Amino acid sequence: MTSPADTHTAAPQLSAGPRPAPGPAADEGLSRRLRALACTAPLHDLDARKANLAGAYTVYAMAEVALAAIDLVTLNMDFDTGADHDQIVARLLPRIAAQAPDRSDTEHERVARWVLENLINVGSVDRGFRAVYGTFGPDGVYIRRDYDFKLVEEVPGHGGSVYLRTTDEAVNVLVGALDTDVTSAQIAAEVKLEVLISRGRLADAQLAAEQARYRTVQYAETLRRTLEATRRNVRAVDWLNAVPDMIAEALDHVADRYRHENAILTNIRKARDEAEEPEHKRRAAELVDIVKDCIRRHTQLQSRLLEAGPLFRAEQDRQAFAPPTAHAGLDLYGQLLAPLLPLPVDQATRATDAFFTHGTGLRTPVSVRVGDLVEMLLTPPVEREHLGAEMPEPDLIATPDDSRFSEEQLAHAMELLDLDHDVPRRLSGLLAEARLRDPDLPYLVALLAVHAASPPVGTAYRQGERRLLFAVDDGTPLDDHEFGGADLIVGTALLDAAGMAADRKDAS
């Protein structure tokens, strides 16, 4: 170089002659990667800072706990709320306990809370992280910029509670530098899963299935935001084309994924049954759970999508058909708020200050008398009630016992019907025996026998019962002065409980 060049702006000399510094376009990929890199910094930071904590915490792998926490929060995110603080802490405890089994439970919980609070970054007012990186501006000047991001954020839930949600950045960090379209990423992950399963590589398959689930959550989150915007202002959303297209697309997506995942489910079940290694079997079983959760989330998404149309019509009735007034006023949003938001804070503050000064009305100035002041200072503060108002003792009224049969009678009837499994009896015999004990008892026995004619096999099967009362009509008429109909054969069937349990697992 013959002329002195500013070292800040000089570009590497790839070809002959000086070239201008790379512009923003050339820098974009770099800054994107720098930002992605920055998102991992809080996790590394945890391990770096754990030595500073009071107590020997170096035994804990903080980054691992943090990633597990992000996993848990992501999986517990729903449409309306996020994950609960305490729930996340509770679920983290087994992992932390495994890292240091000889430490106390309180310490484990402290570690869990420390990691979670650091992921939220409770200490800062923004509750976020900031990384500084440099780029070349369009004019070739090197600028340092602030990149602000959050990993776990707190959102308001119902009734003033606070929930946790993972941000897009965190989801992207978690599943690995994903600067791609949500839909296509999901398809890719699922195709990968199918390939993996067909080749029998279940360990990788589980990873891919979990990734697919994160994608599903992310997709639902995007949709939730769009639907919320729809609710706020009907005219703001393009209901002629864009939103119906979006909903149709999403419904297609749900239908498609549902079919797809059911197919995967069948495949994995087969893989699980055919697997001989217990480790493979276990992994496949976990995979079944994950895919079932995916299906559940799709169903939830679908029901939200179906609500969108009626919501639009109701809002339109409310908003669009209101009679127009004679004169138009100031458009607070379009003329004030919207133009103001993109302005630099310094300038925007002038307008917000003006609105504040003129929009807050008046306050009557307080003038204090010394006499009052002394009294005010000496008044003890009112203690805040922790437990709330006392609950009134509920006034309970005993309801009259209007049962047709007494407990004792039921016990007698059950005793009568407690038959040996290979010795069934006729209903007529049972009725005669019952009549000897109690004139009312035959009615109960007859009732139980009729019920047994159609025994709840499915319920007994699900509940793992070992015996089941049944009644069969073989065509013999009942000869009794109180009852008519068929003289049922009443017996007890033994159920194969162990076999059923195994079948139940298979079915799920």
Added chain:
Amino acid sequence: MTEPYAEPTDAWGDPQPAYPAETVPQTAPTAVTPADAADAARLVSYGLQPKLMPARDAEYAGLLRRYREEPPFARLADAVATGLGLVVLEVSTRAGMAVTAAEDSVFAVRMGDYARRASSDTADRFLHGLAHLAVAAMAFPRPEDLADDAYIGRITVNGVDAFVRQACHRLEERAEREGDNTDPATDSPGLESGWRVYARRSSTGATKDARRLAGSTTGIIGKAAAFLADSGFLQRTGDDAGGTYRTTARYQLQVRDMAGGAAMAELLELGVVPVTDGSATLLPPPDADGLELAADAGLPFHS
């Protein structure tokens, strides 16, 4: 019930000609007695208690009637208000004696008294001001709502937060689409875009005593709503979604006649010119570089 706005400056030169002088001869004296002055001052003092409803107080209602029926008394009350540093927005049975603080008046609310952090931190100062603007924008989403005297707006604290967050999100998406790098230069916080300041402030946070985190956006908006409720501008109706409120006639007047214009004047001075010909209802944002709106969309929530 509407009444022409009684601007204190106009009130002197333009007596309200509701009743010819001869129909009320006994109340058109040329001299003002000290008793009249006391009544006029009392009416203004009622106006200083914004939560007081004329319908609930016979003396207040009586003085309001006198204001409307006796132009000299009305002028006297206006003069008292002006002398105290108050601006009369409207005098009617629905809003009462709606007065507000003139700039530099002892009654004016100062940002530093309102929020301690706001005087030292530019971001906090902006967010507190923005919260008030956003509450108004949500309370009166369309220009017709602000113009319609019968309109009652309803807001929730969480709803306002979501609304602004969504607007910020759109701006972020637009910046991303246009390939702008919106990360501000280090050490020049004043150049950061407004939406970005809002977007990176967390919307809520857990606190030890289960109260709202004061520095979070719902905390800031909740403070604004509670303050406005204290000023008689909003009425709290429930605790859902961070607190639900409905607007009062006074708030509509305040926003329409005072705050909106003042903020607009600042924006005009900054060269951000909101275009209006007075006929359009939902106006798109003014600047050409502004939001790319879908047809007929007054808000940036289009796909």
